Amino acid sequence: MIGERTVAKHRAAEKGVKSTHALAVGVMSAGLMGATAAPAFAVELNAPAVPEISIDIPELPQLNTALKDAEIPAQVQDTAKDASKEVSKKTLPAAKKVNKTVKPKVDKAREENKPATDKIRKGLKPVTNELKPVKKALQPTIDRLMQDQTVATLVGTIVPVEEVSPAAKAKSKAEIQRARGAKILKAARSRIGDPYVWGASGPNAFDCSGLVMWAHNQLGIKIPRTSQDQINGGRHVARKNLQPGDIIAFYGNASHVGVYAGNNRVVHAPYAGQSVSEVSLDSMPYYGATRYY
Numbered sequence: 001m002i003g004e005r006t007v008a009k010h011r012a013a014e015k016g017v018k019s020t021h022a023l024a025v026g027v028m029s030a031g032l033m034g035a036t037a038a039p040a041f042a043v044e045l046n047a048p049a050v051p052e053i054s055i056d057i058p059e060l061p062q063l064n065t066a067l068k069d070a071e072i073p074a075q076v077q078d079t080a081k082d083a084s085k086e087v088s089k090k091t092l093p094a095a096k097k098v099n100k101t102v103k104p105k106v107d108k109a110r111e112e113n114k115p116a117t118d119k120i121r122k123g124l125k126p127v128t129n130e131l132k133p134v135k136k137a138l139q140p141t142i143d144r145l146m147q148d149q150t151v152a153t154l155v156g157t158i159v160p161v162e163e164v165s166p167a168a169k170a171k172s173k174a175e176i177q178r179a180r181g182a183k184i185l186k187a188a189r190s191r192i193g194d195p196y197v198w199g200a201s202g203p204n205a206f207d208c209s210g211l212v213m214w215a216h217n218q219l220g221i222k223i224p225r226t227s228q229d230q231i232n233g234g235r236h237v238a239r240k241n242l243q244p245g246d247i248i249a250f251y252g253n254a255s256h257v258g259v260y261a262g263n264n265r266v267v268h269a270p271y272a273g274q275s276v277s278e279v280s281l282d283s284m285p286y287y288g289a290t291r292y293y
Contacts, residue, residue, distance in 0.1 A: 031032040095153040103157045143167040178293040181217060181245025187215040188259040188267040191276045196269045201225070206269040211276060212247055212257050216292060223247075223292050227257040234290035242289055249287040256284065 110117070121128075146152050146168030152161055162169035188211060194204055201210030209227045216223050224230050231249040243250075246260040258268030264281045 036179075046130055053279045060213075070290065088148050092150050092153065095150045099153050099157045106158055123230040129261050139165075147171060177241060177293060181243050181291075183291060184215045184221075184245035185259055185261055185267065187218040188212070189261070191215075191269075192267065192278060194269075196272055196274050196276070198272065206276060208256050208258065208269045211267075212259055215259055219293065221292050228254050230257055231288055231290050234292040237289040237291050239286065239289065243291075245293055246289050246291050248281065250284040252285070254287045260289065283289060 019107055023206040024149070031168060071087065087095065098161045101177040124238060143165045146155065146161065146165040150170055152165075152172065155161065155164055161172065191202070191206060191211060191214070196207060198207050199210070200206050202214040209225060209230055211228075212230060213223055224233055230247055231254045234247065237243075237246050242260050244260055244262040247262050248258050248266050250256040256268070260281070261267050261278055265278055266281050269276045
């Protein structure tokens with residue numbers, strides 16, 4: 001069975017957790033403690049018993065402390081949604097620490113006991129089939145809860161997020177992509193005011209493709225050097241699907257490139273005598289766009 005210290009820590013953590021975050025810690029507890037029920041199912045199904053698991057989680061009290069310390073500023077107390085976001089933001093580091101420490105142990109236990117648990121799941125299939133309508137009805141609520149990064153991180157400690165909420169997993173990928181694009185844009189914007197120098201690729205002077213390459217390099221993303229090669233690589237993006245960080249090419253021969261900044265604007269290194277600046281996307285004839293992140 002799970003050690004008494006672990007059970008006590010689960011309960012201690014839950015006392016200071018509110019709303020969706022209490023649910024997440026509860027799922028962690030249930031997920032770990034579920035191992036105690038497995039031997040009984042194994043006997044019923046004549047399957048090998050899953051070894052009892054004891055996992056100590058000293059980080060859970062830290063998560064509890066973080067939740068208690070996450071004071072909600074007056075300006076975001078207007079709605080429960082804003083308050084929940086603020087709590088999640090302040091407690092996410094603690095949740096990530098729990099995930100980093102515990103998940104490898106859980107994954108190892110899952111892998112070692114896979115044959116036994118697979119047989120148990122097969123035997124329980126009639127029950128799970130009966131519960132499908134219930135799960136279908138609850139899925140929209142589950143998907144909404146799993147959009148909270150702290151909740152998703154804690155739940156993901158015990159079970160793959162995509163098993164709980166495929167939509168949350170897809171959203172997570174999109175969020176990661178948008179975050180990387182935003183960092184590329186931030187890097188490009190940090191050079192606004194630097195002079196245009198033909199053939200330069202930073203750090204204090206740039207030509208158009210040199211600026212685009214330098215901005216991507218700040219995230220460890222390697223892209224071609226020239227504007228034509230840059231636009232011909234990556235993944236083509238339709239104009240209606242542009243997002244910050246995408247590479248935009250201009251003119252009929254794609255002789256000029258910049259970094260899309262959102263709101264129909266682009267950061268680019270114009271030409272000799274000018275400096276890196278942010279301008280309207282419509283200030284030059286649009287050629288196409290691509291994405292490397």
